[in-house]
Amino acid sequence: MKSGLALQETIPWIEKYRPRALAQIIDQEAVVNSLKTIVSTRSVPHMLFTGPPGVGKTATAHAFASDLFGERYVEDGHFMEINASDERGIDVIREKVKGFARTIPIGGVGFKILLLDEADQLTAEAQHAFRRVMEQFSATCRFILAANYSNRIIEPIQSRCAVFRFRPIELEHISKAVERIARGEGLQIAGSAVEALYKVTEGDLRKCINLLQAASTYSRKIDEALVYQVAGVVWAGEVRRLLEQAIAGKMEEVRNSLRTILYVNGASERDLISQIYRDIFYLSIPEKNKLELLSLLGEVDFRISQGANPEIQLMMFLAHLYSASKPGK
Amino acid sequence: MSLPWTEKYRPRRVSEVVGNEEAKKQFEEWIRGWERGSPTHKAALLVGPPGTGKTSLVLAYANETGYDVVEVNASDERSGERLKSIVGESVRQSTLGGTRRRMILLDEVDGIAGREASGGVATISSLLKSTKIPIIMVANDPWSQRLAPLREGALMIKFNKLRQREIVNHLKKILSAEKISLDEGVLEEIARRSEGDMRSAINDAQLLVSSRVEPEALLEIVGQRDRQKSSFTVLGEIFSSTSAAMGRNAVQGADMEIEDIMLWVYDNIFNQIHTPSALAEVLKLLADADLNYSRVKKFQRWELLRYVAPVLGAAPGIVKNLYGEKGARFEFPTHIRFMQQTREQRQNIQSGLAKISVKCGLSRVKAATEVLPFIRAMIRKGETGIIKYFSLTEEEVAAIIGPERSVAPQARPAAKAAPAAQKRVTRAQRPRGARRSL
Numbered sequence: 001m002k003s004g005l006a007l008q009e010t011i012p013w014i015e016k017y018r019p020r021a022l023a024q025i026i027d028q029e030a031v032v033n034s035l036k037t038i039v040s041t042r043s044v045p046h047m048l049f050t051g052p053p054g055v056g057k058t059a060t061a062h063a064f065a066s067d068l069f070g071e072r073y074v075e076d077g078h079f080m081e082i083n084a085s086d087e088r089g090i091d092v093i094r095e096k097v098k099g100f101a102r103t104i105p106i107g108g109v110g111f112k113i114l115l116l117d118e119a120d121q122l123t124a125e126a127q128h129a130f131r132r133v134m135e136q137f138s139a140t141c142r143f144i145l146a147a148n149y150s151n152r153i154i155e156p157i158q159s160r161c162a163v164f165r166f167r168p169i170e171l172e173h174i175s176k177a178v179e180r181i182a183r184g185e186g187l188q189i190a191g192s193a194v195e196a197l198y199k200v201t202e203g204d205l206r207k208c209i210n211l212l213q214a215a216s217t218y219s220r221k222i223d224e225a226l227v228y229q230v231a232g233v234v235w236a237g238e239v240r241r242l243l244e245q246a247i248a249g250k251m252e253e254v255r256n257s258l259r260t261i262l263y264v265n266g267a268s269e270r271d272l273i274s275q276i277y278r279d280i281f282y283l284s285i286p287e288k289n290k291l292e293l294l295s296l297l298g299e300v301d302f303r304i305s306q307g308a309n310p311e312i313q314l315m316m317f318l319a320h321l322y323s324a325s326k327p328g329k
Numbered sequence: 330m331s332l333p334w335t336e337k338y339r340p341r342r343v344s345e346v347v348g349n350e351e352a353k354k355q356f357e358e359w360i361r362g363w364e365r366g367s368p369t370h371k372a373a374l375l376v377g378p379p380g381t382g383k384t385s386l387v388l389a390y391a392n393e394t395g396y397d398v399v400e401v402n403a404s405d406e407r408s409g410e411r412l413k414s415i416v417g418e419s420v421r422q423s424t425l426g427g428t429r430r431r432m433i434l435l436d437e438v439d440g441i442a443g444r445e446a447s448g449g450v451a452t453i454s455s456l457l458k459s460t461k462i463p464i465i466m467v468a469n470d471p472w473s474q475r476l477a478p479l480r481e482g483a484l485m486i487k488f489n490k491l492r493q494r495e496i497v498n499h500l501k502k503i504l505s506a507e508k509i510s511l512d513e514g515v516l517e518e519i520a521r522r523s524e525g526d527m528r529s530a531i532n533d534a535q536l537l538v539s540s541r542v543e544p545e546a547l548l549e550i551v552g553q554r555d556r557q558k559s560s561f562t563v564l565g566e567i568f569s570s571t572s573a574a575m576g577r578n579a580v581q582g583a584d585m586e587i588e589d590i591m592l593w594v595y596d597n598i599f600n601q602i603h604t605p606s607a608l609a610e611v612l613k614l615l616a617d618a619d620l621n622y623s624r625v626k627k628f629q630r631w632e633l634l635r636y637v638a639p640v641l642g643a644a645p646g647i648v649k650n651l652y653g654e655k656g657a658r659f660e661f662p663t664h665i666r667f668m669q670q671t672r673e674q675r676q677n678i679q680s681g682l683a684k685i686s687v688k689c690g691l692s693r694v695k696a697a698t699e700v701l702p703f704i705r706a707m708i709r710k711g712e713t714g715i716i717k718y719f720s721l722t723e724e725e726v727a728a729i730i731g732p733e734r735s736v737a738p739q740a741r742p743a744a745k746a747a748p749a750a751q752k753r754v755t756r757a758q759r760p761r762g763a764r765r766s767l
Contacts, residue, residue: 008714084692086694217710263667303616313616320613322606
């Protein structure tokens with residue numbers, strides 16, 4: 001780290017290099033082309049953006065609004081973003097929409113745009129209520145819903161929306177983005193490091209950029225080994241340690257680590273389960289036992305989604321990981 | 330019968346309250362904090378078995394130092410609303426000035442656990458944050474899970490059962506004031522039977538005197554009260570169950586919510602059972618019981634409850650026995666302690682996440698999983714600019730980086746740039762058993 005910069009803000013690169021216009025969106029050519037057409041005709045439908053995390057759904061919604069309304073699309077009141085998983089219930093969301101969509105700003109295109117991010121976090125009942133909100137305000141407001149899985153969005157909403165599917169970003173596009181940032185930040189980055197970034201982040205550009213920035217605090221010269229090292233520190237750190245403690249049979253330590261992850265760090269059970277899922281493949285335990293563990297994890301995942309106690313269910317899984325790690329079994 | 334002695338001889342001053350000296354001291358220190366205008370906690374939660382002087386202490390203090398006590402019974406369904414209006418009214422009155430000081434006594438807070446519980450608890454816990462006058466809550470069972478929101482932010486003051494000697498001496502004082510004498514052996518028997526409950530001892534003594542029957546005969550009639558089985562007794566039964574039927578009976582006979590039994594059992598298996606494969610077996614069964622219980626709650630299928638009790642009640646004992654585990658002392662659920670110990674850290678992480686989620690346009694959960702791990706790694710590595718960008722406070726930074734120290738030696742120059750972060754690491758709360766370094 002350069003001294004003298006200590007008192008300056010460090011802007012997260014995901015913000016610094018956020019696309020400001022549709023033309024800057026990486027990959028997603030099909031989606032971007034249709035959206036550009038929509039901007040030029042100014043006839044905007046309700047839209048549903050689906051796709052895995054970090055492929056640009058939210059960024060695209062913002063870039064679209066910027067192209068449509070100009071750079072001050074938020075300040076001038078043309079665009080608002082609501083995150084479904086932060087709001088307490090559909091009533092709060094309805095009130096927010098009401099407050100936003102009641103008026104039409106001067107100098108716009110005759111309607112506003114509301115982005116409902118993580119829309120698949122709403123229950124089916126809440127989605128039905130939201131569908132009515134969409135109808136009620138469709139004269140003054142267009143809705144963009146973003147979701148990881150389209151099958152978690154009720155059909156009546158899907159049928160009212162133009163559905164845009166975002167694909168995982170491909171390696172060549174990721175490496176273009178990485179190279180651009182490396183130029184901007186003065187980093188030296190090896191080709192194998194880009195592949196490593198791509199591999200560990202599974203085409204999630206947000207994760208990829210975050211990881212790159214974290215790695216840059218270790219060294220301005222980034223190679224493959226550093227990427228894996230930092231990825232280990234960032235994620236696998238906690239979860240991997242949890243699994244190692246379980247394999248070592250240190251169950252009280254496991255319980256404390258589990259509690260820290262679940263209750264202190266503010267992560268969701270779902271993310272923890274996904275991370276465990278990914279790590280199972282790399283554990284050095286008999287392959288057949290991995291299969292049993294994967295099925296058991298599926299059971300735990302489903303149980304928790306049905307309202308069972310996450311700590312008890314996950315602890316049960318981790319205690320079984322101990323037995324499964326012994327080859328005799 | 331004339332005025333009940335329990336009323337007639339209710340302590341008028343704090344010094345007259347029998348026993349529990351430590352609790353008395355804690356209570357007085359807390360309320361003096363209010364009087365100085367800087368209470369450590371907005372509310373106090375007095376907990377302990379019946380008849381140990383919780384309410385008496387509050388009333389005695391109020392009487393001695395000139396407070397009006399507004400009593401609200403928490404098990405009343407409308408207590409939340411009532412409390413709201415009292416708190417609001419008190420604020421208005423105190424700004425007008427001239428009225429006597431007031432405190433609110435919220436009795437039987439563990440009684441709200443049933444029925445409309447969650448709404449009531451929510452209203453009360455929000456009032457605990459905003460109140461301008463002292464709120465004192467009284468409960469017998471402090472560990473009830475549904476009371477968790479009330480425990481947070483309240484000073485918990487524990488009352489223990491009174492000693493037999495303390496009860497006998499107090500009975501003697503009352504009797505001498507009444508100019509009556511009773512045989513010492515009878516008093517001791519009354520005290521013994523009360524099991525540390527002063528109220529019941531005084532009632533028994535008064536009944537004995539006023540009914541004028543022979544003490545021996547009366548003691549037979551009165552009989553011993555059915556004491557609620559303590560959580561520890563229930564645990565003892567569960568961990569010594571050797572059959573499904575025993576387990577079912579232990580759970581059904583317990584005066585505890587299923588959630589609470591689950592919590593107590595789950596937390597104690599780690600000090601009762603040490604063989605990892607035994608733990609795996611018992612956790613499998615407990616997880617199944619938990620699954621069935623979640624179905625009961627989610628689908629209101631109460632008839633499924635019968636599949637929960639025997640498994641929850643017998644799995645620990647049977648597995649413990651199978652593996653010849655010796656066990657150790659039972660303990661209060663460590664979960665409760667964990668949540669208390671990490672409270673500050675959790676709040677700071679949440680407020681940090683709120684800032685991150687606004688700046689990055691992500692939900693808090695996403696900020697926690699997608700951004701926070703990187704920020705943590707960067708700060709640990711000495712990247713302080715990111716702290717500035719998100720306007721994180723020292724406390725938030727300390728909570729985010731957690732108890733682990735920055736390890737890499739090449740981060741030293743940066744350490745100078747981040748004195749605040751470095752300093753806080755050592756002071757950061759460390760959850761029990763959390764590891765120290767990578």
